Amino acid sequence: MLNAAPPFQADPDRVVFDRRELGLILSVYGRFVAAGEWRDYAMSFLKEVAVFSVFRRATEHPLYRIEKRPRLRASQGIYAVIGMDGRILKRGHDLVQVLRVLDKKLIRSVE
Template sequence: MNAAFGTSQPNDRVAFDRSELGLILSVYGRMVAAGEWRDYGMSFLREVAVFSVFRRAAEHPLYSIEKRPKMRNAQGQYSVIGMDGRILKRGHDLANVLRVLEKKLIRPVD
């Protein structure tokens, strides 16, 4: 950060890279096709990147997918957080963490 002018450098924010977004959008697309999700939002902050999914745009997010690089050496930098704030899955491998959302697609057939 340039202290004299208060401007941020592009690397001051955490972001998802192209492969991470590909994995996330793949799950998102399947959930939209199943009629579960309708909208999403992304936030890129200093310590966390967040991909939030919504049933309707005016609601609170159903799930948030977070990337926290500072947690890389601990429990893993990726996590899926439910509407109630509980961490549903955390880990080092994004594809594995996202599987908790795919379980929502499996429903019993009547």
């Protein structure tokens, strides 16, 4: 008799994006892919931060990083969008509001 695989258990030592957060991020990512601006992404789930990085090409440095840092929940905000140069473009408690900073980049690139 084969042993059934154990049920999936989240690693309590890692920060991850939940299904809703990932859906919001992938929605923005899809719009940029459709516009021909982005072509690849990577996700990292570390002890203190979850990171969704977007790339124009896979061999480049990320254009933007979308980070989730639960330790900043009480102060600056759990979410941040960080540019290629390391500047924080937007930080806050609401992922939808934080991701809106990227919409401005899409409108500018289409014009």
